[in-house]
Amino acid sequence: MSQAIETVDEDGVIERVSGPVVTATDLDARMNDVVYVGNEGLMGEVIEIEGNLTTIQVYEETSGVGPGEPVENTGEPLSVDLGPGMLNAIYDGVQRPLDVLEEKMGTAFLDRGVDAPGIDFEKVWEFEPTVDEGDSVGPGDVIGEVPETASITHKVMVPPNYEGGEVTSIEAGEFTVDEPVAELDSGEEVTMHQEWPVREARPANEKETPTIPLVSGQRILDGLFPIAKGGTAAIPGPFGSGKTVTQHQLAKWADADIVVYVGCGERGNEMTEVIEDFPELEDPKTGKPLMSRTCLIANTSNMPVAARESCIYTGITIAEYFRDMGYDVALMADSTSRWAEAMREISSRLEEMPGEEGYPAYLAASLSEFYERAGLFQNINGTQGSVSVIGAVSPPGGDFSEPVTQNTLRIVKTFWALDADLAERRHFPSINWTESYSLYRQQLDPWFRENVEEDWPEVRQWAVDVLDEEGELQEIVQLVGKDALPEDQQLTLEVARYLREAWLQQNAFHDVDTYCDPKKTYRMLRAIKTFNDEAFEALEAGVPVEEIADVDAVPRLNRMGTAEEWNEFIDELESDLEEQIRSLY
Amino acid sequence: MKEYQTITEVSGPLVFAEVDEPVGYDEIVEIETPEGRTLRGQVLESSEGLVSIQVFEGTGGIDRNASVRFLGETMKMPVTEDLLGRVLDGSGNPIDGGPDIVPDERIDIVGEAINPYSREYPEEFIQTGVSAIDGMNTLVRGQKLPIFSGSGLPHNELALQIARQATVPEEEEGDEGGSEFAVIFGAMGITQEEANEFMQDFERTGALERSVVFMNLADDPAVERTVTPRLALTTAEYLAFEKGYHVLVILTDITNYCEALREIGAAREEVPGRRGYPGYMYTDLAQLYERAGRIEGREGSVTQIPILTMPGDDDTHPIPDLTGYITEGQIVMDRDLNSQGIEPPINVLPSLSRLMDDGIGEGLTRADHGDVSDQMYAAYAEGEDLRDLVNIVGREALSERDNKFLDFADRFENEFAQQGYETNRTIEDTLEIGWDLLSMLPKEELNRIGEDLIEEHYREDEGEQVEATAD
Ligand SMILES: Nc1ncnc2c1ncn2[C@@H]1O[C@H](COP(=O)(O)OP(=O)(O)OP(=O)(O)O)[C@@H](O)[C@H]1O
């Protein structure tokens, strides 16, 4: 969280405390101003003003706080600190670095009333200008670079709310984030540090239609339901169905430049897992540790509920800042339902008129405002950058008809429906292939044709058709058993089984299988199609289904995912399949 | 300390009183009834001039003449190592006739959140000796793994079996007592009979010496149930993170706890969430369940096994549903398996341990553990599916392959899940039984298991034997 400037306005006095909601009188404040509450100076934000009464949501535990204690206004809206030092960091919901908090509090438990800036103000960075004195720069323009981490170069930009002008002085050197690195003839000084109010989208020029996929290395996503760079996706599912694992997989393997991972109201250990795993994993694109492109925001379920409400905004603002540099950013929010519930909790303490299932009437608006901040943008500095947003949704009882799922589905263009039934039988990722969809398929096809294989869309369509047919056949099988079906349909079932088990299933915890190059995804599918084509020809030639299914090479289809030298493995498998099946007739 | 005689309203578990000095949110309150009884409560909302108080022991006997004292502090638990071996009531007062407790420290029971940055990822395998858990849903130190049960199912037997048998294998020969768990037992609204069941087992096995028992029984005040688990967890955290114990916390029954929350919510006339439970129940439960874990640089750990009975055996009911969204998996008890006589009647399909993957494998349990578990899940699920079909078309109409999966499902229940409450199986035993069963299936069907592992463990003769008997 941004170090508020100490221009203290008139103090107010607490009138009422009810959990995270505090009401104060005589406070001179605007909506969304950050205030310090009580003798301990707990951080809060103004969320309602009514006459002389100001309502505040407090980002820390309020037990022991009582009426009569002071409230101090900073006069600044809730903002984040932007600048080098955000990658490889882990923040709470109001951008306080958790490692700094541990040190300042001197304990592993989160104490109250401790503030810390979002970026390190002491640290010295190596600044290299990219413009010269005399050049003219406008808002958003990049004026220099800082090697921030092993994989990411931080672009130092003129803040969007500056006027801009001619550069009167700029020099390479070592600077802290609040030392000016350039001066403009407008009298403005540019530092490596910007502040931005989290509830306000950073400006951009135009939103464009995305045509490049965010490649995830997950077969069912890339293969059937791809998301675009700059796209939006939702993963709803009951508990234990795989939302978090899918989000972690994307955070690990998606080919974004920057990953912002927001753990919103979920488990502490899941964040710890990321902190422990990511530094040891390699980005398949750069070979650098994954953590060096990652920013984590952790407001776990037991941390204050108001900060859960804000963590989503903190995350998306950081994402937009990197977008402004021309990067492709992917933001994962796990879980947007906890965010919605935080809104509900605060709203009910305000005694607002509840909408559907007690959620505030502005739920739909808040969700769409958030997802609207995703997209492929023409930035104000002329670069192109994107923010892809992938939100997990945790519907009560796994019932997708509830308001958060429904309102989300109205906005997002990719829907990965998790299925408890698949999860129970350990079919992972347990994404239901009949319910899920991606509205980006068509616009991404040219990319897949060009970069993977010319007939990608056709082969995919073949897979979809086989799976559909299986669905219909299974209904009959449930009534009469498989053996009662004609031979060609039995064979279709066999092929579909390999599609499910060998292709759709992917083990996130297997060293090799965890990431699947799109080329491998294609070839695996192609190999199953080879089996299909050969098998149907054999069937036509009079070979019984059982004999075809018993061919030695066939079960090897199941080993493709875990094969390291997959090209060789699949070459050999395909030729064995051909040879062995053809030898049957 | 100021005393007020200003009660304006009594409503269910709530009392409203006027005050002329500020009172802190969450502060502890003592109310003395005209008959001289002292009741304790907590400030739920504090505004200038008026506070609402939630009374733990119930509001019976309170009237306008009762006097109200604000203690100026939030609720604390007096902690010391000497608590081990003691039995306390649901508010933390000794009820075992033992000496007074001389605390080392008094700790706020609300508990501060563990900084996620300071946590250590739990990955030490706990052997519970129960195959359906160790083999398929492995528990690790610092995990929160609830038992989802139903009324009348033997969840207490299972919880006791775990408490008795839980060890961390590698440490077994190591420093004495190192692998033994200290057990914190927090009872909320259970019957005297159930309480006796636990107490007798603790006494019989000598476990009481390393236990602290908190008892809020069915006829104890409902509102007290909202503090009992917090007292228990505060004690657990103290023993674990200050004194280095590995602590196993058993909380039963979470359903009663949630009922108490609902009662308070209703009395406050809050807008209710699903099925009348408060909208903040997720946050409230998280504040209990997240108090499990390991902390970087500290010796001990807190492992939680909360027990809940699902109303109507429905796991979409808000209590199991919200729990499942917070805990790191669940062990599900099944009524059908119970009537089949399977002990413990754990249904592995809806059960899950999310921390399993990092706690098992080579050097931790055994290299084949993960694959064996995956394969058994897939095979059992397939066998289970086929049972429906068999009812319609009969066994003869099924292929040879299908029949093998049906047999697998039967043997899985009767040999793997079935073991009785006194049998303590090592992880080796568990995995060997797993291979006995998997070897019924043709090798090519074991597509979740690495080829080298099949080579090493698959019993070549087993498949033929079964085939021979099936014919
Ligand atoms: N792709 C996968 N490969 C292997 N295992 C998986 C995969 N996806 C999920 N799982 C298994 O499912 C478990 C539950 O997944 P996850 O924690 O992602 O569920 P969730 O939907 O996030 O649940 P919750 O809503 O409670 O957070 C994991 O611990 C893991 O064992």
Ligand SMILES: [Mg+2]
């Ligand atoms: Mg999750």
